[in-house]
Amino acid sequence: MDMPGKRKAQTAGCADTAPEFSMLVTCHFEERSIGEFHARLSAALESLGRSYEIIIVNDGSTDGTWDCVKTIFEKDPHVHAAMDFFRNAGQQAAITACICEARGRAFILMDSDLQLMPEDLPLLVAEYDKGFDLVSGYRKNRRDSFWRIIPSKLANVIMRWASRSTMRDFGCTFKIYNARLIRAFELGPTRIFSNVDAIARLQRWTEVPVTHHPRRYGKSGFTFRKLWQYNMDNIVSMSQRPFQIIAGLCLAASALFLLRIALGFFVDFRVLDMVTNGLLLNVIVFALLVLVAVLAMVGEFAIRCFVMLRGHPAYIVREVLRRGDSDGDAAA
DSSP: OOOHHHHHHHHHHTTTGSSEEEEEEEESSSSTTTTHHHHHHHHHHHHHHOOOEEEEEEOOOOOHHHHHHHHHHEEETEEEEEEEEEEOOOOHHHHHHHHHHHSSSSSEEESSSSSSSGGGHHHHHOOOOTTTTTEEEEEETTSSSSHHHHHHHHHHHHHHHHHOOOOOOOTTOEEEEEHHHHHHTTTTTTTTTOOHHHHTSSOOEEEEEEEEEEOOOSSSSSOOHHHHEEEEHHHHHHHHHHHHHHHHHHHHHHHHHHHHHHHHHOOOOOOOSSOHHHHHHHHHHHHHHHHHHHHHHHHHHHHHHHHHTTTSSSSOOEEEEEEOOTOOOEOO
């Protein structure tokens, strides 16, 4: 495997021949769908009449997905690189690995589970050509289970808050990014791609409705636990604002309390003139729960800082196939 510095030098050296689009494809137990997906994706990309490359990552699948990916790599010269992780690292890590290999001027993100249609790609490209730095698909008629949609909606609320954006469907993986924006983050195994971080730093974006189908094969890798963890990631990433809001609420409450005391000297005005033991107990329990929640957020932030300082990679590539710049051979 090439060292990161060497890969950067190679990328810089072939900047003048870089394809217009880098198609970043992540796979997780897609043995039965990856072949059809690749055929339909290739047809959609060819219909654009633009230069492109495809980067594929097998995110720790233990079925025949990697064998299928290797076959695709051998047959399709447009597949610039294919990677296999030691174990499942998650979609964001897999996208990061693709980004590190990509040479294009724009990055197209898409899952290979056939829930989204490659045939919708020209719709996104047409909008991207208008000068947007991000074009995102949104699933207008989403075909997922109730238990998948509910935490996803919660995640969208948190991500809108974290990124200060009005985007309606952060979780739709069908997106086109200006590559300059993504490369500015200097991503790698210890710094993982985040849609929220990227969207928070751009202004020119739009959304396009895309077709969504029920999952035909297997089940989604995004379990309720992973969605919850992803939500926590986004809450921690906006760590300043929650504490600013809490501080503002506390200051407002203290001001109202002082106003209540001051009014008592001039007018016959009382709020909660009769304070019962039951009311005191409810207030104490409520205050305790708020305190524990704030301490939990502080603890989560501290733990994540500790993990980041350790510098352990979020993903490790077990095998990589990379097409040579001139002869088209694979390199391991």
